[in-house]
Amino acid sequence: MSSSLDVCTFLERAAEALELNEDVREVLRHPKRSVAASINVRMGDGSLQTFPAWRTIYSNALGPAKGGIRFHPSVDAEEVNTLAFLMTFKTALAGLPFGGGKGGVAVDPGDLSRHELERVARGYVRALRHDLGVGRDVPAPDVNTNGTVLAWMADELAALEGTAQTASITGKPIVLGGIEGRTEATGRGAAKVVMALKDHLELSDDASFAIQGFGNAGAQFANDMHEAGFRIVALSDSSGAVFSADGLDPREAERYKAKTGGLKGFADDVADNDLRRVDADVLVPAALGGWIDGKNADHVAARVVVEVSNQACTVEGADRLTERGVHVVPDILANSGGVSVSYLEWVQNRSGEQMGRDKVFADLDARMERMAHAVSSRAMRDDTDLRSAAYRIAVSRIAEAIESMGTRRLFNE
Numbered sequence: 364m365s366s367s368l369d370v371c372t373f374l375e376r377a378a379e380a381l382e383l384n385e386d387v388r389e390v391l392r393h394p395k396r397s398v399a400a401s402i403n404v405r406m407g408d409g410s411l412q413t414f415p416a417w418r419t420i421y422s423n424a425l426g427p428a429k430g431g432i433r434f435h436p437s438v439d440a441e442e443v444n445t446l447a448f449l450m451t452f453k454t455a456l457a458g459l460p461f462g463g464g465k466g467g468v469a470v471d472p473g474d475l476s477r478h479e480l481e482r483v484a485r486g487y488v489r490a491l492r493h494d495l496g497v498g499r500d501v502p503a504p505d506v507n508t509n510g511t512v513l514a515w516m517a518d519e520l521a522a523l524e525g526t527a528q529t530a531s532i533t534g535k536p537i538v539l540g541g542i543e544g545r546t547e548a549t550g551r552g553a554a555k556v557v558m559a560l561k562d563h564l565e566l567s568d569d570a571s572f573a574i575q576g577f578g579n580a581g582a583q584f585a586n587d588m589h590e591a592g593f594r595i596v597a598l599s600d601s602s603g604a605v606f607s608a609d610g611l612d613p614r615e616a617e618r619y620k621a622k623t624g625g626l627k628g629f630a631d632d633v634a635d636n637d638l639r640r641v642d643a644d645v646l647v648p649a650a651l652g653g654w655i656d657g658k659n660a661d662h663v664a665a666r667v668v669v670e671v672s673n674q675a676c677t678v679e680g681a682d683r684l685t686e687r688g689v690h691v692v693p694d695i696l697a698n699s700g701g702v703s704v705s706y707l708e709w710v711q712n713r714s715g716e717q718m719g720r721d722k723v724f725a726d727l728d729a730r731m732e733r734m735a736h737a738v739s740s741r742a743m744r745d746d747t748d749l750r751s752a753a754y755r756i757a758v759s760r761i762a763e764a765i766e767s768m769g770t771r772r773l774f775n776e
């Protein structure tokens with residue numbers, strides 16, 4: 364049976380190239396476990412509201428599921444399954460002992476008081492407690508959730524289980540067992556990947572970058588690339604998009620944004636706020652997914668796209684860019700710095716040993732460089748694009764785990 368998820372196209376292509384066992388393909392086409400729940404919350408005005416919630420373990424072939432929990436009004440079961448699918452191949456590519464999971468609540472946190480938000484977070488854990496845990500499924504923050512939300516969740520799980528649940532949830536505040544460097548990890552990891560792929564992507568020393576989404580990951584990426592001598596020519600956030608051919612200083616942009624609340628007015632406006640058309644060597648989507656699709660992929664002026672946001676390109680968008688000869692550094696490689704440091708948090712919580720920032724960054728940098736070189740070598744060896752190469756490496760690892768538990772060959776008597 365085929366999967367209903369668009370992203371499964373990437374899996375099917377890798378499976379075809381690897382001549383993968385049909386049993387393994389069938390296992391990987393479907394989420395292993397997908398749970399829907401309703402969270403009832405007593406609101407500040409005394410009324411009762413219900414919020415739909417989901418948690419998916421897409422695969423746990425390589426270890427407990429790992430993936431964030433998103434609070435957003437547009438979250439639904441399909442989005443959660445898609446993001447859990449991406450986590451599965453991301454953790455496998457990074458060589459982490461995790462499967463892939465994801466969770467979400469259809470809620471706009473902007474509509475909630477702090478107390479109501481806490482009740483949603485605690486309600487999520489009460490609804491899904493039997494699915495969560497250190498060896499089962501280990502959540503982390505995602506869009507609109509942060510250390511505080513995850514601390515409430517860890518506390519609720521600890522109260523229900525009667526034991527500390529430090530290693531059951533990552534992205535916690537440092538004082539509660541969180542890890543140094545997690546905030547910088549995704550942007551820093553993406554910058555390391557781009558630098559390691561500089562030759563593969565044929566980037567000059569002063570290549571120019573346009574970054575959509577100057578938030579946590581986008582701002583860190585911009586800072587690291589700027590410090591490495593590259594030119595940041597355009598930046599955007601939800602307030603607008605700004606451009607300077609001579610280059611923008613991301614630290615100054617951060618200070619401006621902290622003062623005014625947004626980037627608008629920091630430099631010249633970009634026409635229609637559309638960064639896709641900006642004259643830059645590299646375009647970096649770092650806001651929400653689906654920004655480059657089959658309709659607008661032809662507008663992309665850059666010759667390299669780095670997917671810091673998950674599924675920044677739809678399948679059609681990605682195919683169109685590849686047809687046009689644009690290199691795409693895929694999300695499962697570019698943004699895996701976050702989960703790589705979450706893994707270190709999990710290790711730290713299980714071992715009891717505290718890890719300092721230097722050790723975390725040394726491990727992160729080495730892992731990102733190793734991964735980037737492995738994907739680049741595979742792409743050259745197979746004469747294919749970076750996404751196909753990344754999926755082939757990830758799928759091979761998961762397939763080996765599934766096959767080692769027995770496939771048709773073993774059962775055909």
Ligand code: NAD
Nearest residue numbers: 549576577578579580599600601649650671672673698701
């Ligand atoms: P964030 O909320 O800190 O930043 C998002 C930024 O995007 C904000 O500055 C916001 O103003 C901007 N934005 C929103 N809509 C926009 C639009 N239409 N045009 C331009 N800018 C817009 O989020 P983040 O943590 O930096 O994550 C960014 C993306 O990276 C998300 O897709 C997330 O899933 C992905 N990601 C993040 C991490 C992580 O560790 N932070 C890890 C893996 C993947």
